[in-house]
Amino acid sequence: MSRFKSMISLVMFIAILLFISACNMMPSEESTSNSAAEEETDQQELGTLDPENPTSVTFYSYSLSYPTMKPGMEKLISDFNSTVGKEKGVIVEGVPDPSFQQNKADIAAGKQVDIVQHVFSSLDASRLTLGFKAYEDVFPQDELEEHFVGISENALELGKIDGKMYGLAFTFSTPIVFINGDLFEQAGLDPNDPPTTWEEIKEYSLQIKNTTGKDGFGLPPANGWTTDGILFSNGANILSEDRSEAVFATKETFEALSVWKDIYQNGGHAIGTRTDMTEQFMAGELGMYITSTALHSGFINASKAGGWELYGVGLPQFGDQPSVPVNSGSVLAVRPDTPEKNAAVWEFIKYVTGDEGYTTITSEIGYLPLRTGLADDPAYLKDFVDANPLYRINLEQLERIRPATIWPGNHATESTTIFTDAIVKSITTDADVEETMTEAENAINHLLQ
Amino acid sequence: MSKIIETKINPTLSNNIESVKKKRKKVNVKPYVYLLPAVILLGIWMYRPLLTTFQLAFYQWSLVPGTTPVPVGWENFLRLFANKDFGISIYNTIFYTIGLLPFSIVIPILLAVATHNMKGRMKNVYRALFFIPLILAPVSVGAIWRWLFHPSNGLVNITLLDLGIIDQNIAFFSDPIFAKWLILFITGWKMIGFSTIMFSSALTGINRDYYEAVSLDGASRFQTFKDITLPLLSPMIMFMITMSILFSSQWTFAYIDILTSGGPFGTSTNIYYEMYKHGFTNLDVGLSSAAAILFFIVFSLITLGLNQMTKKFAFNDN
Numbered sequence: 001m002s003r004f005k006s007m008i009s010l011v012m013f014i015a016i017l018l019f020i021s022a023c024n025m026m027p028s029e030e031s032t033s034n035s036a037a038e039e040e041t042d043q044q045e046l047g048t049l050d051p052e053n054p055t056s057v058t059f060y061s062y063s064l065s066y067p068t069m070k071p072g073m074e075k076l077i078s079d080f081n082s083t084v085g086k087e088k089g090v091i092v093e094g095v096p097d098p099s100f101q102q103n104k105a106d107i108a109a110g111k112q113v114d115i116v117q118h119v120f121s122s123l124d125a126s127r128l129t130l131g132f133k134a135y136e137d138v139f140p141q142d143e144l145e146e147h148f149v150g151i152s153e154n155a156l157e158l159g160k161i162d163g164k165m166y167g168l169a170f171t172f173s174t175p176i177v178f179i180n181g182d183l184f185e186q187a188g189l190d191p192n193d194p195p196t197t198w199e200e201i202k203e204y205s206l207q208i209k210n211t212t213g214k215d216g217f218g219l220p221p222a223n224g225w226t227t228d229g230i231l232f233s234n235g236a237n238i239l240s241e242d243r244s245e246a247v248f249a250t251k252e253t254f255e256a257l258s259v260w261k262d263i264y265q266n267g268g269h270a271i272g273t274r275t276d277m278t279e280q281f282m283a284g285e286l287g288m289y290i291t292s293t294a295l296h297s298g299f300i301n302a303s304k305a306g307g308w309e310l311y312g313v314g315l316p317q318f319g320d321q322p323s324v325p326v327n328s329g330s331v332l333a334v335r336p337d338t339p340e341k342n343a344a345v346w347e348f349i350k351y352v353t354g355d356e357g358y359t360t361i362t363s364e365i366g367y368l369p370l371r372t373g374l375a376d377d378p379a380y381l382k383d384f385v386d387a388n389p390l391y392r393i394n395l396e397q398l399e400r401i402r403p404a405t406i407w408p409g410n411h412a413t414e415s416t417t418i419f420t421d422a423i424v425k426s427i428t429t430d431a432d433v434e435e436t437m438t439e440a441e442n443a444i445n446h447l448l449q
Numbered sequence: 450m451s452k453i454i455e456t457k458i459n460p461t462l463s464n465n466i467e468s469v470k471k472k473r474k475k476v477n478v479k480p481y482v483y484l485l486p487a488v489i490l491l492g493i494w495m496y497r498p499l500l501t502t503f504q505l506a507f508y509q510w511s512l513v514p515g516t517t518p519v520p521v522g523w524e525n526f527l528r529l530f531a532n533k534d535f536g537i538s539i540y541n542t543i544f545y546t547i548g549l550l551p552f553s554i555v556i557p558i559l560l561a562v563a564t565h566n567m568k569g570r571m572k573n574v575y576r577a578l579f580f581i582p583l584i585l586a587p588v589s590v591g592a593i594w595r596w597l598f599h600p601s602n603g604l605v606n607i608t609l610l611d612l613g614i615i616d617q618n619i620a621f622f623s624d625p626i627f628a629k630w631l632i633l634f635i636t637g638w639k640m641i642g643f644s645t646i647m648f649s650s651a652l653t654g655i656n657r658d659y660y661e662a663v664s665l666d667g668a669s670r671f672q673t674f675k676d677i678t679l680p681l682l683s684p685m686i687m688f689m690i691t692m693s694i695l696f697s698s699q700w701t702f703a704y705i706d707i708l709t710s711g712g713p714f715g716t717s718t719n720i721y722y723e724m725y726k727h728g729f730t731n732l733d734v735g736l737s738s739a740a741a742i743l744f745f746i747v748f749s750l751i752t753l754g755l756n757q758m759t760k761k762f763a764f765n766d767n
Contacts, residue, residue: 108514
């Protein structure tokens with residue numbers, strides 16, 4: 001009898017398993033063949049938009065999830081919706097995308113994700129895995145050429161992979177040293193004569209610590225991108241020209257990291273994560289802080305509230321070699337799927353990377369105008385840049401800039417983790433810099449092969 | 450031959466036998482029909498994902514609809530073993546699992562016994578106090594702990610500096626040793642509430658006659674605890690050990706994600722967090738599934754072992 005029972009349960013169990021696995025075990029053949037069919041049709045065509053029946057477009061933006069940047073980005077979106085969007089028939093819905101996870105999750109879940117504010121380092125990986133499309137494949141060539149007039153050539157190169165543009169540079173900034181003027185004066189230093197070399201950074205940070213008791217300098221060991229610029233400034237490279245192998249374990253890297261480690265461990269350096277240090281600087285408890293100018297608007301408000309003056313200076317240099325800052329910030333990556341979507345997405349991109357868009361991005365958020373001419377145009381940003389001289393530092397740095405590392409393809413996130421972890425270990429612990437970085441380079445090259 | 454003769458002679462009897470057989474068959478199918486809804490739900494939510502995981506472990510896929518998984522054989526497992534954080538995540542999983550046992554067994558038993566004999570309202574007040582950490586959302590609790598241990602403005606650093614215990618701020622969650630221990634402590638703090646309630650309910654189930662009997666025999670409070678309470682709690686203790694071991698990875702996950710993201714340089718991560726990172730941050734489902742399969746096998750073995758131990762050691766007062 002019991003054998004009969006277990007037979008029944010076994011049969012039922014298998015039947016149910018078969019039933020549910022038949023539902024949808026893997027992405028079906030159908031969806032694959034669909035995408036293949038799509039590729040054959042001409043995708044560069046822009047559909048017709050109807051203002052009576054607007055096309056809705058989603059825009060995933062990490063700026064929407066940071067309190068310092070949110071109001072500016074919201075203004076950008078609502079300005080578009082109430083002007084060009086209304087006229088042409090496009091409604092853009094902003095979706096906050098903290099730590100760049102929301103767009104991946106929603107793409108994986110099959111939701112509509114049209115435009116993503118995407119960081120540089122993982123663009124190649126996303127291109128391969130998330131179905132982002134090259135601009136040349138979805139927008140007409142003449143429209144692109146017309147729009148790109150006025151954007152600096154360097155900036156247009158940033159989002160290109162294998163000769164095709166997978167992202168149009170959007171928000172853009174360089175790292176600078178933010179300075180708390182009051183702490184400088186309390187320490188007997190002149191904020192108008194800021195440190196320009198790493199030796200001076202060390203000296204000044206110790207003086208601030210010894211006289212005011214507050215931390216003199218902060219550069220988070222896991223900072224996402226500034227480290228690239230520090231290594232470049234000392235003549236090091238991170239990836240080889242053809243991006244096929246990591247080449248950062250060199251004398252120049254070890255030297256640059258040892259200088260930073262020395263400053264980090266001498267007692268005048270703030271400790272903690274990037275969030276911790278940002279909070280500390282905004283609370284007026286930190287003398288100098290290297291971070292993206294994107295935080296400018298937040299810092300201005302904090303300094304006004306705390307009653308101290310905000311100053312700044314460019315990225316420090318090693319000896320007499322000029323520093324080589326990297327850009328932080330984002331590109332706009334797109335994945336429209338119909339001609340109508342192409343047209344709607346293109347309208348939004350034209351607006352936000354146009355004259356009005358960059359005026360808002362610079363004055364309300366703090367990123368650089370990639371249409372650099374705007375900074376001298378009285379109709380747009382001249383007054384603002386004159387009132388906020390920190391932006392001149394940023395614009396000057398643009399001339400020496402080098403793109404931040406775009407890690408290759410499918411191992412981008414793993415490589416970034418290995419690289420960042422090795423930096424953190426080198427700087428914050430007693431671990432040997434040379435050994436740690438060489439180990440990391442080998443591990444990354446093992447992945448890339 | 451004889452059977453046929455019997456049937457011929459006594460057809461009514463054979464009819465009776467057949468109808469009884471039919472009845473039995475009907476009765477046998479019924480319970481399975483009742484079970485069906487539950488089994489289907491379990492199948493959809495548990496067994497199907499389980500099977501899919503086994504399948505995905507041998508593919509490379511980014512989860513994006515419209516893309517096709519590429520079969521890669523055992524490649525994912527090889528990559529997993531070569532991953533620099535894999536070893537440390539296993540070590541930490543063991544660290545968190547063992548480290549949580551005092552918080553899930555020892556302290557809750559003492560708290561439950563201490564509050565058990567209280568009279569009146571205070572008993573409930575104390576129990577509510579122990580239980581509150583459990584119902585607080587991990588994300589908000591994480592934020593509060595982060596502020597408390599903030600390297601420059603946190604209460605803990607300020608207090609320690611004022612007391613002269615340290616002479617420099619400590620970045621607790623950026624320190625490879627503190628980060629791990631704090632995550633253990635915070636998870637434990639939450640676990641205490643759950644376990645205390647479980648043990649309290651188990652204590653209520655113990656027959657009071659035993660206590661009266663031993664008190665007549667002049668047993669001390671410690672002897673009562675050791676010889677009556679502990680043995681009678683043993684089924685619950687075994688159950689809680691199992692739960693604690695199985696939950697430790699899940700419950701530390703939230704705090705690892707909020708407080709350290711597995712860092713500094715991967716020193717506070719556990720296998721659960723690695724699985725999440727591979728799968729949903731790196732969109733590398735194959736690697737994540739490979740880790741999940743190892744996790745599944747190891748924890749199934751542990752559960753089986755604990756089940757055997759429960760049968761052997763737990764004393765049920767039936």
